[in-house]
Amino acid sequence: MYAQLVKSEGKSQAELTPEDIAFQERIDRGEKIEPKEWMPEGYRKTLIRQIGQHAHSEIVGQLPEGNWITRAPTLERKQILLAKVQDEAGHGLYLYCAAETLGVSRDQLLEKLHSGEMKYSSIFNYPTLTWADMGAVGWLVDGAAIMNQVPLQRTSYGPYSRAMIRICKEESFHQRQGYAIMMKMATGTPEQKRMAQDALNRLWYPSLMMFGPSDKDSVHSVQSMAWKIKMNSNDELRQKFVDQTVPQAEYLGLTVPDPNLKWNEEKGGYDFSEPDWDEFYQVLKGNGPCNKERLGARVKAWEDGAWYRDAMVAHAKKKAARAVAAE
Ligand SMILES: [Fe+2]
Ligand SMILES: [Fe+2]
Secondary structure, three states, X not given: OHHHHHHHHOOOHHHOOHHHHHHHHHHXXXXXXXXXXXOOHHHHHHHHHHHXXXXXXXXXXXXXXXXXXXXXXXXXXXXXXXXXXXXXXXXXXXXXXHHXXXXXXXXXXXXXXHOOOOOOOHHHHOOOOOHHHHHHHHHHHHHHHHHHHOHHHHOOEXXXXXXXXXXXXXXXXXXXXHHHHHHHHHOOOHHHHHHHHHHHHHHHHHHHHOOOOOHHHOOOHHHHHHOOOOOOOHHHHHHHHHHHHHHXXXXXXXXXXXXXXXXXXXXXXXXXXXXXXXHHHHHXXXXXXXXXXXXXXXXXXXXXXXXXXHHHHHHHHHHHHHHHHHO
């Protein structure tokens, strides 16, 4: 692992401190790193960025689905979707708490989200146009999230790893509720089936983008893998996702919108077309179909909640003053 450290941190072998080396050895032995323990600054910063971005994605990810709670076709579907969207709020909160153990406050993280300095998953900058999109989002987007997150249960940072264990349990419910919607639509009327196919057509490539750029263009991978902050490469996870999802699409009787999709006996996986990476970088830069709307909704929620936060602080101060007076 030292060779990788040296390469990516720009440190020569001689510049690695004894702490750096001891830290890497702990990670290589599979030990968990806990909040108050020594860690390299780069490790702390990378984790703050990754966990913070993940937390933001959970919270912003509520928006495209929240859009459909009032329009769900039955009371049962409404209840299920409501529970799912509420889970995502919980995921955001666990993750903000995990990030706080690294010495950054939730307010600071939110400020960086609102200013555009921190990102969230690009998938949430796409619109959800029909009820079938609720199926496709659960099936594909939560499915891709699980693919990313299951290995992170073994990540080296204790609080992140423990948050992931809980989150992954809930994500598997999300994926199944999405697939259940797709089943209903795909076996419904011709119009419903057409809606299901259309949702798959629109969300397939954005879902593939959720694994991040191709390994050859991925900036942080090598160091993050040495630190076990990242457990698999982007392309590995993307391949796994395609291999898992294509048979599910076939079972639904739907067609994956990729003319180059083909089983490759030799590699034991599918060959498939890469997503349009120009589009990916455009959306990342803020030029996706819903970037402004999503960020606008978050900033508005923050501003609208100011009176409540102020009231809570005022109440806490009064309570503390009363406690002092009573002594
Ligand atoms: Fe989630
Ligand atoms: Fe989810």
